[in-house]
Amino acid sequence: MTDLLIESSQLEELLRQALPTDVDYASARLVDERSEHLSVRQNKLEPIFNDFDTGVMISIWDGGGLGYAATADLSASGLAAAVAQARHWASVTAGAMVTTAPPSEHAVGTYASPVEVDWDTLPLTDRLELLQQQSRLLGIDERIVDWRASLVRREVDQLLVTSGGARIEQRFRFVYPSLRATANEGANTQIRTFGGHAFCGQGGAEVLGRYGFGDAASQIAEQALELLTAPNCPTETMDLLLAPDQMVLQIHESIGHPLELDRILGDERNYAGTSFVTPEMFGSFQYGSELLNVTFDPTVPGQLASYGFDDDGTPAVRQHLIDNGILVRGLGGDVSQARSGLPGVANSRASGWNRPPIDRMANLNVEPGESTVEELIGSIEDGVYLHTNNSWSIDDSRNKFQFSCEFGQRIENGEITGTVRNPSYRGISRTFWRNLKGVADANSFTVMGTPNCGKGELNQMVGTGHASPACLFGDVEVFGGEE
Amino acid sequence: MSEADHTYFDELITAATTRLVGDEVLLANVTGERTDFIRLNNNDVRQAGTVVQRRLAVDLIEGQRHVAGAFQLTGERSIDDARLTALLGQLREQRRLVADDPYLLFNTSPTSTERIEAGSIPEPDAALADIRAAGKGRDLVGIYAAGDTYSGFANSLGQRNWFQSATFNLDWCFYLQADKAAKNLYAGFNWDEDAFARKIDWSNRQLAALERDPINLLPGEYRTYLAPRAMEEFVHLMSVYGAFGQRAHATRQTPLLRMIADDATLSPLITISENTAEGIAPNFQSAGFIRPATVPLVVDGQYAQTLVSPRSAQEYGIPTNGASNGEYPESMTIAPGTVATSTVSEALDTGLFVGNLWYTNFSDRMACRTTGMTRFATFWVEDGEIVAPVSVLRFDDTAYNLLGDQLEGLTDETEVLLDTSTYIERSTMSSQLPGALVGAMRFVL
Numbered sequence: 063m064t065d066l067l068i069e070s071s072q073l074e075e076l077l078r079q080a081l082p083t084d085v086d087y088a089s090a091r092l093v094d095e096r097s098e099h100l101s102v103r104q105n106k107l108e109p110i111f112n113d114f115d116t117g118v119m120i121s122i123w124d125g126g127g128l129g130y131a132a133t134a135d136l137s138a139s140g141l142a143a144a145v146a147q148a149r150h151w152a153s154v155t156a157g158a159m160v161t162t163a164p165p166s167e168h169a170v171g172t173y174a175s176p177v178e179v180d181w182d183t184l185p186l187t188d189r190l191e192l193l194q195q196q197s198r199l200l201g202i203d204e205r206i207v208d209w210r211a212s213l214v215r216r217e218v219d220q221l222l223v224t225s226g227g228a229r230i231e232q233r234f235r236f237v238y239p240s241l242r243a244t245a246n247e248g249a250n251t252q253i254r255t256f257g258g259h260a261f262c263g264q265g266g267a268e269v270l271g272r273y274g275f276g277d278a279a280s281q282i283a284e285q286a287l288e289l290l291t292a293p294n295c296p297t298e299t300m301d302l303l304l305a306p307d308q309m310v311l312q313i314h315e316s317i318g319h320p321l322e323l324d325r326i327l328g329d330e331r332n333y334a335g336t337s338f339v340t341p342e343m344f345g346s347f348q349y350g351s352e353l354l355n356v357t358f359d360p361t362v363p364g365q366l367a368s369y370g371f372d373d374d375g376t377p378a379v380r381q382h383l384i385d386n387g388i389l390v391r392g393l394g395g396d397v398s399q400a401r402s403g404l405p406g407v408a409n410s411r412a413s414g415w416n417r418p419p420i421d422r423m424a425n426l427n428v429e430p431g432e433s434t435v436e437e438l439i440g441s442i443e444d445g446v447y448l449h450t451n452n453s454w455s456i457d458d459s460r461n462k463f464q465f466s467c468e469f470g471q472r473i474e475n476g477e478i479t480g481t482v483r484n485p486s487y488r489g490i491s492r493t494f495w496r497n498l499k500g501v502a503d504a505n506s507f508t509v510m511g512t513p514n515c516g517k518g519e520l521n522q523m524v525g526t527g528h529a530s531p532a533c534l535f536g537d538v539e540v541f542g543g544e545e
Numbered sequence: 546m547s548e549a550d551h552t553y554f555d556e557l558i559t560a561a562t563t564r565l566v567g568d569e570v571l572l573a574n575v576t577g578e579r580t581d582f583i584r585l586n587n588n589d590v591r592q593a594g595t596v597v598q599r600r601l602a603v604d605l606i607e608g609q610r611h612v613a614g615a616f617q618l619t620g621e622r623s624i625d626d627a628r629l630t631a632l633l634g635q636l637r638e639q640r641r642l643v644a645d646d647p648y649l650l651f652n653t654s655p656t657s658t659e660r661i662e663a664g665s666i667p668e669p670d671a672a673l674a675d676i677r678a679a680g681k682g683r684d685l686v687g688i689y690a691a692g693d694t695y696s697g698f699a700n701s702l703g704q705r706n707w708f709q710s711a712t713f714n715l716d717w718c719f720y721l722q723a724d725k726a727a728k729n730l731y732a733g734f735n736w737d738e739d740a741f742a743r744k745i746d747w748s749n750r751q752l753a754a755l756e757r758d759p760i761n762l763l764p765g766e767y768r769t770y771l772a773p774r775a776m777e778e779f780v781h782l783m784s785v786y787g788a789f790g791q792r793a794h795a796t797r798q799t800p801l802l803r804m805i806a807d808d809a810t811l812s813p814l815i816t817i818s819e820n821t822a823e824g825i826a827p828n829f830q831s832a833g834f835i836r837p838a839t840v841p842l843v844v845d846g847q848y849a850q851t852l853v854s855p856r857s858a859q860e861y862g863i864p865t866n867g868a869s870n871g872e873y874p875e876s877m878t879i880a881p882g883t884v885a886t887s888t889v890s891e892a893l894d895t896g897l898f899v900g901n902l903w904y905t906n907f908s909d910r911m912a913c914r915t916t917g918m919t920r921f922a923t924f925w926v927e928d929g930e931i932v933a934p935v936s937v938l939r940f941d942d943t944a945y946n947l948l949g950d951q952l953e954g955l956t957d958e959t960e961v962l963l964d965t966s967t968y969i970e971r972s973t974m975s976s977q978l979p980g981a982l983v984g985a986m987r988f989v990l
Binding site: 106107108109110111112113114115116117121128129130131132133134135136137140147148151154155158159160161186187190207208244246248249250251253327328329331332333335336416417418452453454455456457458459462464466484486488490516519520521522523543544 | 582584586587589590591592593594595596597598599600604611612613614615616617618619620621624628632635636639642643644646647648649669670673677684686687688690716717718720723724726728796797798802803806807903904905906907908909910911912914916917918920937939941943966967968969989990
């Protein structure tokens, strides 16, 4: 099961031969995925799981229609059947389409995740022992009632060829480490995690060191215990300092999704929702304070959603979406840009071989400012410093949100004065970012990602990258849990 | 094609069994589908196509040691035989490196079953024509998914289980403007033009009600009716976070922790079951255990049983009841009450009629305190009559209020709700729920 299909010239030739030449546009997108899932729970190894997922999506635009067909049968006859199916759909949908313009790019190029330390230099026995070590560091107290250390390694090879001559080969290597400690006393349970929604990326075994995987277990176990006796987060309007691993969620939900052009165009209204952002806002809308600079940057080495080309074959480059607080560009690929007439980015992405590309976030980053974290804390008279998301909810236009975190620290008169449990805050995207009053510098800037962003009909789950320093917001409605 | 897949799976595993070594045991699960998808926006097609996939997952066991893996079947027997052989070789190599698994448990008493639900689904061309005709002049947005889905289990001990169905699912909205839309679902085994017409008629009538000027309500507590779809969103969150799962229960992570640690209760009106007999999910699970027809989870507001996976059964020393590893209901039912469904607006009298909730999550998980939004058709009702649609509101309240102290009644009819999820593959989850009349529900934004 280890031969790399992407290196098979015979398969590439089959794909090319399968594509019809008498249509407006045809593409074949091969996706070959391999992953290894390791987990140790309460110092016991859970069953190792090895996953292989390979298939091709054929897309055909012709005569004003579009059809796709996804198959795992990579034989000449299997591909021919998929082409016939896609052709049929194109004929059925001709004259009934939202848009008739296929992707315009036919680029040639390659991309490969930067790998410093090949994953396979860390033998399976070493990987399992590493997890056992972390597990033992988590289960340090009888009040820790459940704990787990996990590693997922995932490799994805993609080859896109089109009737217009495109050939794009991309090889992605991902690592997803995670830790979890659950502490309990009576009706009070507190969960502290590492990884999950933030600390994952592209690369090899060096990803573990990049995020301090080997050093995190003791801290999260101790913090889970600390939360058991911490007071409830106070309920009041105050300053809110968000650590980078909560900024991931804040960026994702209240900047990323609202700027997706397919939401603005209405494609998602039956499921993921629409957007409070409307087309006329681009170029003038004050999205945030002047401190807010947001980039779409698929070029950050090792970030989760870095790539050379999107799944329609558009070359990916860094673009400013929000420039000194002003909204300048949306998150929409080639097709959405043509439909909307709005500026976009190369972000047409699919979750796998069996799903068609749609507008997705990739790496969406808040650029660093000039303050140190210590300066930001020192500027706060009355506030909280929140770390690690554990709950998120936002309305269908991505406006009214409420987010919760695992771990909170009270800040009074410029100093951290204690830990608080069950911290939450709520706000409205349209105005929340205008209260951004401090952005930490490059020392706080952390490159992260989240592996599970759900969207689309049919549903798709993809990874998105987010990098950010700690950020300070004023006048936020903060509150705690149930007494 | 599903019958062919059934035979193919059977023969593939039978052949693989002959290649096992020593005392090895092989567990195999296949899930597959051939689904036509049509995505629509403004009554036009955004994307349309067909997905064919068959995923085989295997667990290779020797004694108490085992390793698992999965891959996509191509449908070409020689290729799939070779891939399965290669995968089993890899698992065998890895198995040498792992210790005994103390929680390994699989069914060793072969019980073979077969359930096939045939359907009558129109050709995709015809379905698209029907849908666009019904949406003519409307801003119709949504997804149509139709075709065969199946799940199979086989092991080297001779057990064979098969579940397949041919279903369609049209999940759509008629949009009026901004966030005002009539949401509806037409799903089943047999496409019936009259039934579809009735669904369209319902949507048209609800759209008319939405044309009134919306009102903005201030945060506060309101008397509320939660329609079955809204109830589904609320209880689904609890379910997937382990409210009814043995592992979450034993490790004090269940959202209903206060029911076991503080003697909290839900309303005596609440009875919740896992009702496999009336659902559309397979009646077997991945280790080969057969699910009972029903498992009572909450009875008259009190915890009854948990869903116990085979691993939890070993870990906690109790029998499994055929739950999947996630230990969440796949065919949940909440027993109906006595509020007349046909006159529920009159029972509400004055308050909020909430058709759908959206994006629920916990604001304090261990207190089962949940937040979320109203979505689509939410109306302000006075004296039993709809006055106006209501702009979206955020709620933040506990299950102990909404399904406890503040629960005044449940409707006397339940609605069968098929899960429309298509992450990775089409879901076979469903629920059967009543609506709930709540004395006071807390809205915060």
